[in-house]
Amino acid sequence: MAGRVHETGVCILGSGITGALVAERLAEQTTARITVVEAGDRIFNLDQRFERRDRFLDYRENPWPDDHIRGQTGRGLQSRSMCVGGLGLHWGGTTPRFTPEDLRLRSLYGVGEDWPVEWEELDAFYQEAEERIGIAGVQGPPELDPRSRDYPMPALPLSYNLEKLRAWGERSGIPFWPNPVSKNSRPYRGRNVCVRCDTCTICPTGAKYSPDFTLQELLARERIELLDRTLVRRLVVGERGRIAGAKALDRDRPDEPLELRADVFVVALGYAWSAHLLLLSASDRAPAGVANRSGLVGRFMSGHRPYNAFVEVPEKLYPGIYEMDSLLSKSFQRPGDIDRYVRHDLRIWESDFGRRPRLRSDDGELLLGEDLLADWRQRGERGAARLRAYYDVIPAEGSGLRIDTSRTNEWGDPMFRIEMQPAPETSELIPLAEAQIEGVFDRMIAAGGGRLLERRVSREIHDHPAGGCRMGADPATSVVDPYGRSWDHENLWIVGAPTMPSAGCNNGTLTFAALTLRSAAKLAALLPPSGAEPAIPHRAEVAA
Amino acid sequence: MRAVAGHALPADALGEDGISEQVAAFERWSRGFEPVAELDHPYIWSDELVYGPPDPRPGWQAQLDGLDLEARRRHGAGFVELPVGHRAELLREHLERAVPAGLRELPFAAEAPHVAIALLAWWAGTSGANDLCHGAAIGRHECRGLPSAAQRPEPLAPPSRADRGER
Ligand SMILES: Cc1cc2nc3c(=O)[nH]c(=O)nc-3n(C[C@H](O)[C@H](O)[C@H](O)COP(=O)(O)OP(=O)(O)OC[C@H]3O[C@@H](n4cnc5c(N)ncnc54)[C@H](O)[C@@H]3O)c2cc1C
Numbered sequence: 001m002a003g004r005v006h007e008t009g010v011c012i013l014g015s016g017i018t019g020a021l022v023a024e025r026l027a028e029q030t031t032a033r034i035t036v037v038e039a040g041d042r043i044f045n046l047d048q049r050f051e052r053r054d055r056f057l058d059y060r061e062n063p064w065p066d067d068h069i070r071g072q073t074g075r076g077l078q079s080r081s082m083c084v085g086g087l088g089l090h091w092g093g094t095t096p097r098f099t100p101e102d103l104r105l106r107s108l109y110g111v112g113e114d115w116p117v118e119w120e121e122l123d124a125f126y127q128e129a130e131e132r133i134g135i136a137g138v139q140g141p142p143e144l145d146p147r148s149r150d151y152p153m154p155a156l157p158l159s160y161n162l163e164k165l166r167a168w169g170e171r172s173g174i175p176f177w178p179n180p181v182s183k184n185s186r187p188y189r190g191r192n193v194c195v196r197c198d199t200c201t202i203c204p205t206g207a208k209y210s211p212d213f214t215l216q217e218l219l220a221r222e223r224i225e226l227l228d229r230t231l232v233r234r235l236v237v238g239e240r241g242r243i244a245g246a247k248a249l250d251r252d253r254p255d256e257p258l259e260l261r262a263d264v265f266v267v268a269l270g271y272a273w274s275a276h277l278l279l280l281s282a283s284d285r286a287p288a289g290v291a292n293r294s295g296l297v298g299r300f301m302s303g304h305r306p307y308n309a310f311v312e313v314p315e316k317l318y319p320g321i322y323e324m325d326s327l328l329s330k331s332f333q334r335p336g337d338i339d340r341y342v343r344h345d346l347r348i349w350e351s352d353f354g355r356r357p358r359l360r361s362d363d364g365e366l367l368l369g370e371d372l373l374a375d376w377r378q379r380g381e382r383g384a385a386r387l388r389a390y391y392d393v394i395p396a397e398g399s400g401l402r403i404d405t406s407r408t409n410e411w412g413d414p415m416f417r418i419e420m421q422p423a424p425e426t427s428e429l430i431p432l433a434e435a436q437i438e439g440v441f442d443r444m445i446a447a448g449g450g451r452l453l454e455r456r457v458s459r460e461i462h463d464h465p466a467g468g469c470r471m472g473a474d475p476a477t478s479v480v481d482p483y484g485r486s487w488d489h490e491n492l493w494i495v496g497a498p499t500m501p502s503a504g505c506n507n508g509t510l511t512f513a514a515l516t517l518r519s520a521a522k523l524a525a526l527l528p529p530s531g532a533e534p535a536i537p538h539r540a541e542v543a544a
Numbered sequence: 545m546r547a548v549a550g551h552a553l554p555a556d557a558l559g560e561d562g563i564s565e566q567v568a569a570f571e572r573w574s575r576g577f578e579p580v581a582e583l584d585h586p587y588i589w590s591d592e593l594v595y596g597p598p599d600p601r602p603g604w605q606a607q608l609d610g611l612d613l614e615a616r617r618r619h620g621a622g623f624v625e626l627p628v629g630h631r632a633e634l635l636r637e638h639l640e641r642a643v644p645a646g647l648r649e650l651p652f653a654a655e656a657p658h659v660a661i662a663l664l665a666w667w668a669g670t671s672g673a674n675d676l677c678h679g680a681a682i683g684r685h686e687c688r689g690l691p692s693a694a695q696r697p698e699p700l701a702p703p704s705r706a707d708r709g710e711r
Contacts, residue, residue: 056684060596060652061581068585068593077591088584159693185690201584205687314623318697320684322672325693356667357677359661360648366639368664373554376668431628461588463596 003257004250006227008262009033010527011246011262013232015087017518018496019268020218021132025520027223031528034224037248037260040083041066043510044212049204061098063202064089064394068265069231069251071409074401076418077272078465084228085212088509091183092200092324093208095135095510096463099333100146101343102504105394109348111425112394113501116473116482121178122514125521130180131514133209134188137180139410144175144330153185159322161350164315165385166327169348171424172447174440174443176327176348182209189213189453200324224316228241230258232277233413235265239286243492249411264491264523271301271497275401275468276416278494290487291469291494296479301400302420302503303462304367304390309441310353314449317383318361319352331441332389333505341426342433344391345506346440351386354453355379380509384453387441390463391433392505394426400468416492420462464508469498484519495519545571545663547624551632552660553667557676569670570663574601577654599656604659611638635660675700698707 009032012019023036043066045052056063067090081087100119105112127149128135136153139145155178158166162178169176183194184207194207206213218224229251234538238244246260255524260433267274275298279289289297329346357376361367367375407415434457445452472478475487484499486492496512499519504511549567558566567665579599586594611634619630626634641649642658656662666671671684680697 036550055576056584059577059654060583061578061582062584065582075591076586079590080585080593090587154561157690157694160696163694193690195689196693197687198685318678318680319684320682321697323684357650357673358648359643359650359664364645364648366636366643368552368660370554370556372664372668373677374558377679380677442652444630463588521703 003259005259005261007261008035008225009262010035010264010266010523011260012036012266012268013246013391014086014092014273015037015084015211015215015228016268016270017088017211018135018270019086019266020214021269021516022266022520022523023218023224024132024214025517026524026527027218027221028532029524029530032219032263032527035227035262036224037227037230037232037246038071038084039072039251040086040228041079042084042226042228043089044084044216046206049202049206051279053197053202053204055290056111057155057199063199065202069409072231072408072415073416074272074276074404074416074421076401076420078463084215084226085210086448088209090201091182091208091210091509093509094326094507095130095133095137095180096328096345096506097145097147097332097514098504098506098511099144100288101334102502105502108271109159109338111341112423112471114474116471116519117227117515119146121518123519125514126510128517129510132214132517133182133510133513134184134191135180135509135510136183138178140177140328140330141175144334145177151180151186156181156183156185156325157326157348159325161317161319161321161383162325162327163348164317164383165313168315168385169327169329169444169447169452173367173445174329174346174444176329176332176346179326179328179347180490181325183207186470188385189216196322198320198322198324202524203415204439215356224410227260232260232281233280233411235277235290237279237281237283237290237489238438241285241489242250243489244280246537251378254411262491264493264527266519267492267494267498268496269467271465272295272401272416272418274494274498275301276403278469279401279403279416280413286488291479291492292474293488293490294479296477297398298401298468299397299399300395300501301327301465301467302393302395302422303508304344304503304505305457305459306461306463307389307391307437309419309455310351310453311385311387311441311445312354312453313385314381315383316381318349318385319355319380321350324348325349330506332436333478338431340432341394341429342391342485343505344389344433344437344438347388351384351385353384353386355384362425371532382450387444389437389440390505390507391430391437392502393420393430394423394502395467396421396423399423418465420465431441462503463498464503466497466503466508466512469494470501471499472501483522485517485522493519493523545659547631548611548635549606549661550628551635552664554676567663570666572651573666574604574662575662577601597652600654600656600662604662606704607638607642607659611635614638
């Protein structure tokens with residue numbers, strides 16, 4: 001069957017947060033024709049979200065029932081969500097910045113790699129990301145939480161529970177402040193204020209940022225074309241190493257081949273699918289896969305490991321005031337001089353751990369009716385908190401994603417397997433990191449009162465995974481240059497999570513977004529300028 | 545169901561009318577249940593999709609029928625007509641048989657091993673039950689706006705005799 005060809009200027013693969021931000025930045029600053037290609041469905045459903053939220057609460061149903069593609073998955077994948085907006089429809093919206101140490105691990109601590117980025121420059125792109133997304137926050141102590149400007153929105157007010165927990169936590173001498181979030185504390189960019197309904201996995205009012213809002217706005221302004229339900233299967237290398245096109249599949253017309261042609265391709269497929277597509281695209285012209293002359297596509301992937309503790313505190317708390325909100329401390333992300341590399345963040349949430357209604361008493365008696373209520377009330381007299389630290393795990397070279405030919409999608413494409421491995425220089429530090437975190441939990445309990453209920457370290461989890469196409473200054477040891485441009489293909493850019501040399505020790509998405517905007521700024525300078533002022537002025541440019 | 549609810553739910557705290565309201569709401573919830581629905585992707589480790597349980601309602605109906613039949617065989621009267629003490633005893637016997645000893649937490653209502661536990665688990669998961677436990681209008685999962693977050697939740701007004709269905 002004869003195929004179709006779609007031609008455009010910039011072809012952005014992926015419509016998650018990173019894809020949406022590249023599209024927005026380029027749409028403002030250039031006149032380039034922009035197409036966003038997304039394998040999943042278009043779920044523009046603000047009007048249905050209350051109903052879906054109700055079913056999620058009542059029946060635990062997936063509030064985004066059309067958000068995945070049957071058979072399109074890989075071992076070790078973080079989330080099955082594949083749809084317009086990507087994982088950003090589900091996300092919790094926690095958006096701390098990394099700290100300057102994350103960019104200088106080799107020079108400061110002798111582990112991992114230094115990033116080819118200066119903090120001052122990243123600060124400006126963080127600010128831009130915070131303004132585009134809409135972050136509500138307040139700066140912590142400046143020496144722990146450096147930033148050169150205020151957040152675009154004031155922090156959400158701390159709940160009664162969190163105020164109590166802040167006082168409890170700070171008795172240990174560790175400062176805590178409100179965790180920054182992508183939830184509106186005032187109307188922002190046409191979206192509502194958070195109503196504290198506490199189901200951020202589906203925000204029924206649109207107060208939480210999700211990339212579908214950006215894309216809808218760009219569609220309404222006719223600044224982008226969106227090809228949804230279109231799975232990109234291979235990138236094709238043409239003359240002089242340029243990416244000549246991409247082979248895609250329109251899921252509504254699977255028998256009709258679709259070819260995407262563009263001057264520039266931007267891979268914004270997230271940490272897993274980016275490396276997967278590049279490796280699947282191996283051909284005579286790119287035998288090890290596209291952009292993979294270094295052999296490092298899919299390598300050096302990492303995330304941070306969560307260590308949780310549940311603690312009884314000597315306070316009456318009221319579970320359910322605002323469970324999604326939390327407190328943050330960066331005291332251990334900026335540890336100053338240390339002998340061994342141990343860094344982690346620290347958060348506090350209200351919790352109902354050990355305070356939920358239960359079916360049997362301690363001695364195994366069935367609890368019904370008034371007995372159940374009395375037992376529940378008695379355990380609720382003292383509140384509980386969840387403490388969590390994410391500690392940094394520096395990846396080994398072999399840590400990451402490989403093509404798994406034993407498993408294919410509906411159209412016969414092999415899927416992948418992710419296996420994370422810590423670098424040898426950090427694996428011996430893991431017990432120290434865990435011991436330090438236990439010490440911090442103990443210190444908080446000793447100072448604030450209460451008792452430890454349970455500790456849980458999850459060694460299999462690497463949260464906010466990143467890497468797989470790391471950036472660097474040397475083509476032999478990196479996949480992309482410091483701005484995300486492929487060393488091997490001049491018209492190919494890879495943005496966001498995959499480009500990170502290490503995954504830090506707090507939620508990564510704001511950093512993925514900041515790096516993406518930095519790539520977009522560099523790319524925009526190579527495209528025909530629009531001459532228009534960007535809607536969100538870029539701070540570095542404003543300063544200049 | 546109403547007779548079972550009088551023993552499964554906290555009857556004093558909810559009162560007669562409260563129990564009836566909870567039963568009606570539970571029945572609405574069970575009518576809306578969709579068997580083997582796709583569940584929310586768990587965060588992390590969700591390379592496979594997860595589906596919910598099949599329809600529990602036929603099993604629940606059989607349990608209610610079983611309670612009634614046993615009441616008739618043992619006491620010569622339907623479960624509803626039994627004196628309160630006999631009802632409580634019979635229900636507890638059924639539950640001791642149905643509920644595995646290892647089940648210590650309240651399950652997801654649709655996966656409960658007995659309809660009485662399903663009702664209890666469903667009720668305990670409501671915002672109203674959380675408020676009742678803490679004696680305060682917390683309003684978990686309700687749209688409450690941001691400003692009131694900082695306040696200690698208002699104490700619940702004690703139910704009036706009329707609220708409790710007493711005359
Ligand atoms: C439940 C949940 C809660 C979270 N909470 C937080 C949080 O509080 N804070 C935080 O920092 N992070 C959080 N995250 C992580 C955060 O959501 C992600 O880091 C972020 O959304 C990733 O954006 P992305 O653009 O890099 O990738 P994605 O969102 O994965 O976007 C990539 C897109 O590419 C599409 N795609 C993939 N392959 C192809 C192909 N071959 N052809 C066409 N399209 C393709 C995918 O369908 C997808 O839409 C959370 C994630 C989940 C699931």
